[in-house]
Amino acid sequence: MVNYIKLIQNENMKIYRRVGTWIMLSFIVLIPILVSLVVLLAGGDDDTTSWPLIMLESYFLFSLIIIFTVVVSSDTVAGEFSRGTIKLLLIRPWSRSAILLSKYIATMMFALFFTIVAFIVTMLINLALFGSTSDSNDLGGIVSTGIVGWGDVLQYYLYQFVTLIIIVTFGFMMSSAFRSSGLAIGLSIGFLFAGNIITGLFAMADKVWVKYVLFMHLDLTSYMDGGTGPIPSHPMTLGFSLGVLAAYFAIFNLISWTVFRKRDITA
């Protein structure tokens, strides 16, 4: 067990010893601070409260975190292939599954770390600048979810983190299947954004299988405030969505592991 932690330590070293990682982190820290300062200086002091701003910034930060995590997850697998370092990595007394798992864990830790930083920074800056008491919550109609307190924000982060896990797992699969970080990054991010369009498209189809399409379940925040899920015409429950996501999660991982374990290393 102690030995296995060293494997994760290795993956962490390869993530955090790069300048790029710290540039990403600085985005996560600076963006909410700058946005809130601009709003404050623009004069929205009396009728602005923290919560809508926290929502707006969190929404944007989550998109960034997803992109960053996909970049990191692609690099951690496909990057080893393109650099050729995979050869020296796999000739150690560890099974390939153990090595892939250490990479998966390190990537998830990265995602969690960035999410926690985003949460803390957005909360602190907004509560410091605007306070938490006002009840007027309209920020020019950009965000209309009725977020009014800590509980809602935590729930929002939790739901978004589930989406993050699925997308990273997808990126991981792409990465071990194609061995090209560019392709893995491109496909995962395309997958994320195409998801919104496809959701709308499929929502119009009046078929039962629509409920089982992955894209329908990527935005769990639509269950907040007693919502019935992303597609109004197909009411679902949170439990159902989580079940579908779990099935996709298992399939993606099965593919990643099978491909990674069997593959001949010719890099």
Place this chain on the structure above:
Amino acid sequence: MSQAPIVRLQDVTKVIGKRTIIDRVSFEVRPGEVFGFLGPNGSGKTTTIRMMVGLMGLTSGDIHIGGHSIRTDFPKAIVQVGAIVENPEMYKFLTGYQNLLHYARMNSSITKERIQEAIELVGLQDRIHDKVKKYSLGMRQRLGVAQAIMHRPKLLVLDEPTNGLDPAGIRELRDYLRLLARDEGTAVVVSSHMLSEMELMCDRVAILQKGQIIDVRSIRGESGVGSKPTLEEVQFDVDHPDAALGILEGQGSGRISDGLLTLSSDRAGIAAINRRLVEAGINIYGIRVKTKSLEDQFLEMTGSETIG
């Protein structure tokens, strides 16, 4: 030579699609032996080496390292192997030391002192805390050697280790490999297409062509001093080759090539021929014995085949 072999390949075969890349390759390497793997590009050297270290799967046959099968008992087999497969690709954004630490963490037997020892062995102590992206190719190669020997492997596998090294670097690597084999009893398997290099480095060489071993021969011992007299090609640089050829009529098959009198003879014969030519008033400027190099033998065996 009663020691058990460290590595044993038995009928190793690799089929990709419909092509048989490696066809029933078998050999053994004993402790302290430097075993060369020689073949033209595309003959399957790298594939065989990748199968030996578990980077590629075997279609059939098996490879045992220290008695453990690479197919069924991978961690126990590979822990005895140190390897550089083609270029030593390192994490360029890490320092040399961090790279070594990375590999050391994956093997519980490596202590901090041992890492230091390996660094000193390859002479990188002054630059070990620099980022690898600032290293020259030769330094990267040394770092590659350090990661390969840190855990004191019983088998060292090197694929084209001299690629991109300057002559001094090649020589250093060669001396070091021989030292490891002699002093620590490490078995070394090294592949190359540089024939002259292999001749200097190896005890035995297997010649690979189209995925098959067509010959295994010992390099040392056979052509040493005191071996049985063999006929060798001798060239005489003389002022009148035609006249000389006439004088030697009846002394076997002589011919003139490139203005040199060329014939085959053994040691005693050379002296006799020399005397006769001198007595006949021919001026001799040089006598050269053309030993067949490994390269000649290799080309003879593999012919001038085209890839395919």
